[in-house]
Amino acid sequence: MRIFTLISILFLISLPILAQNWTGISSCGTYTANGIVRTTDNGIILIVNEKTMSELIISVPIPNEIILAPYVDHSVKVTILFLKKHDPIKLEGTVKEIELRVANSIDPQDTGIKLISKNNCEI
Amino acid sequence: MKNNFLLINIIFFALSTQSWCSDYLIVMGAGGERKKTATTIFDETIENVSNYLKSSPRLIADIALNGGHRQTENLINNSFGSARSKNSFNKEVYQKIIKDYKLKLERNEIKPPDQILITIFDHGALNNKDINEKTHSIATSNGDAANLQNLDGNVTVSLDELESLTKLAKTKGVKIAIVDGSCHSGNTLKIADDNTCVISAAGPLHYGRVSFGQNFAAAMEKGKNLEEVFLESRAxxxxxxxxxxxxxxxxxxxxxxxxxxxxxxxxxxxxNQYLMSYLKANYNQCLANNGYDSLNQTIDLVEQLNTVSTNILSWTIYKDKKINLDNFKQLLKKYKDVLDLTRSAIAANNSEEFKKKEKWAIRNNEFHYILNGSFSWRELITTDFNLLILQNQKHAKNETNPNKQAQLIDLESFYKQAQNKKNEILKTHPNLLNILQKNIEIEKLLTTTVSLSQKIGIEERKFYSALYKSFNENQPKQKNPCSDFKL
Structure with a gap:
């Protein structure tokens, strides 16, 4: 009985730890994200909620950088596909669609990421 | 003795119920706000309305506000202690309020000289022609209104549903008023009649500001009529x-x-800006000139009236000052210049050449992938490929995975090809670069409209107040449901 209680407690304690691995991206699937495209020494990336506590850095496969290239330093809205779980703040997804957007600088909640449809994660 | 006492009581009761009238206040809105926050932009307005309610103990109030914002909900619960009902603002509650009031009117539980005031402090959409909407829709507490033109993302309710209530109130001779403090609320004036006063925070094609609701609610005082409150808060x-x-x-x-x-x-x-869509879709130089000219003619006419009839057009708030319309005209002229310049730049920028596409690909047979490129001429011209090549070289230097290294080498070749295509285009079409540079200047110029439109807004209010006063003084008295509606 004690062992069962201990296992239950350990399981409950581990839940938030497991959840932390997936902060911001609740599951694999297609998302829309409002962010800004930046170029770095490690390639072109998309940053959501830049310079905030909830900043998300999304990198893309090298061939996919071509889609982002014309939008460097511009605010964009992208449709992005995540098929793998990642580090909570450093993610890799594939950009499917991209368009310029007018950022609303007075609204701190103007950028973010939203799940559109779920997919199975690749294993 | 006993009979006399009973008679006096009956007469007193009869007289007191005859002279007793009830004022009803419906407060709705504060929907459509993002769920992540504890407060809403309507909190100050809610507080001001609750102060009015506290100062009017006989007022019967039904509150349907917000839902899902902790601090706002606390504010509502703590501030509307005397309200008859308190609910979140959703479709069911909205329809129930309308149904209940209609039932009370039908049963003569609400009867003259009772009066009903409906206040709406909320996000509001444009009129939706696709569904033959007469007025417009407002946001409920279900969903974030991400798009402030059409409130996409929110379950909205249409104010068309209020018309059956206003019509019934008119039939029953019960005064009714709607204060719509939402964006695009000028559309609600379509259900006004000689028994229904409608006041809006904005024109049908404009965003409203929360400050209107705040000021309006703060100006509501027992004894004032709605026309007075409107003119005061508008100014x-x-x-x-x-x-x-x-x-x-x-x-x-x-x-x-x-x-x-x-x-x-x-x-x-x-x-969701209107200015660019107006410039891109609706701007016709000839019509724009005509509109601007007619605006100036109206202002000139008012100025002439002012000259011949001294003091008629004094601004209502500062009674000692004559209205000066020169500033109004100068601001309109400045704004018109920006519109004309922008329009010509947009026309040039829409050059078909910018839309042309260049497509090319690099195939890697060793690692089995293709780098596919499809760039418009605009994208090619505005992208700094030399910078991308430099960054890519640094990336390649740090990369140890042979597959990725190969991809980075191919990506560099891809960017080099893109740069060559860009050079070719600029060589044969040097004007395209000039147009883009001009557009950057135009964008800077366009940002001046932010302060210009606000300054025009201030001058417009002086002009409106003066004209309104003049109109009321010079026109024969007519039935006015707004001045007849006394708080």
């Missing part, structure tokens, strides 16, 4: 939103110049 606010009232004076002034003034109250650099 206090300094925004480019064009509040409206359904009185004859209000309608006459709006028909005189709202349409021509509309683009001058738009501003650049906002989400």
């Amino acid at each position: 206090m606010e300094d925004q480019d939103s064009y509040p409206m009232i359904s009185t004859t004076a209000g309608r006459s002034i709006s028909s005189l110049f709202y349409s021509a003034l509309t683009p001058f109250l738009y501003e650049y650099n906002k989400d």
Whole structure:
């Protein structure tokens, strides 16, 4: 009985730890994200909620950088596909669609990421 | 003795119920706000309305506000202690309120000289022609209104549903008023009649500001009539939103110049902005010139009236000051210049050449992938490929995975090809670069409309107040449901 209680407690304690691995991206699937495209020494990336506590850095496969290239330093809205779980703040997804957007600088909640449809994660 | 006492009691009771009248207040809105926050932008307005309710103990109030914002909900619960009902604002509650009031009117539980005041402080959409909407829709507490033009993302309710209530109130002779403090609320004036007063925070084609609701609610005092409260709060606010009232004076002034003034109250650099869509889709140089000219003619006419009839057009708030319309005209001229310049730049920028596409690909047979490129000429011209090549070289230097290294080498070749295509285009079409540079200057110029439209908004309010006063003084008295509605 004690062992069962201990296992239950350990399981409950581990839940938030497991959840932390997936902060911001609740599951694999297609998302829309409002962010800004930046170029770095490690390639072109998309940053959501830049310079905030909830900043998300999304990198893309090298061939996919071509889609982002014309939008460097511009605010964009992208449709992005995540098929793998990642580090909570450093993610890799594939950009499917991209368009310029007018950022609303007075609204701190103007950028973010939203799940559109779920997919199975690749294993 | 006993019979006399009973008679006196009966007479007293009869007289007191005869003279007793009830005022009803419905407060709705504060929907459509993002769920992540504890407060809403309507909190100050809610507080001001609750202060009015506290100062009017006989008022019977039904509250349907918000839902899902902790601090706002606390504010509602703590501030409307005397309210008959308190609910979140959703579709079911909205329809139940309308149904209950209609039932009370039908049963003569609400009867003259009772009066009903409906206040709405909320996000509001444009009129939806696709569903033959007469007025417009407002946001409920179900969902974030991400798009402030059509409230996409929110379950909305249409104010068309209020019309059955206003019509029934008219039939029963019960005064009714709607104060719509939402964006695009000028559309609600369409259900006004000689028994229904409608006041709006904005024109049908403009965003409203929360400051109108705040000022209006703060100006509500026992004894004042709704027309007075409207004029007072309209003059206090300094925004480019064009509040409206359904009185004859209000309608006459709006028909005189709202349409021509509309683009001058738009501003650049906002989400869901109207200015760029107006410039891109609706701007016709000839019509724009005509609109601007008619606006100036109206102002000139008012100036002439002012000259021949001294003191008629003194601004209502500062009674000692004569209205000076020179500043109004100068601001309109400045704004018109920006519109014309922008329009010509947009026309040049829409050159078909920018839309041309260049497509090419690099195939890697060793690692089995293709780098596919499809760039418009605009994208090629505006992208700094040399910078991308430099960054890519640094990336390649740090990369140890042979597959990725190969991809980075191919990506560099891809960028080099893109740069070559860009050079070719600029060599054969050097004007394209000039156009783009001019556009950057135009964008800077467009940002001046933010302060310009606000300044025009201030001058418009002085002009409106003066005209309104003049109209009321010079026109024969007519039935006015707004001045007849006393708080």
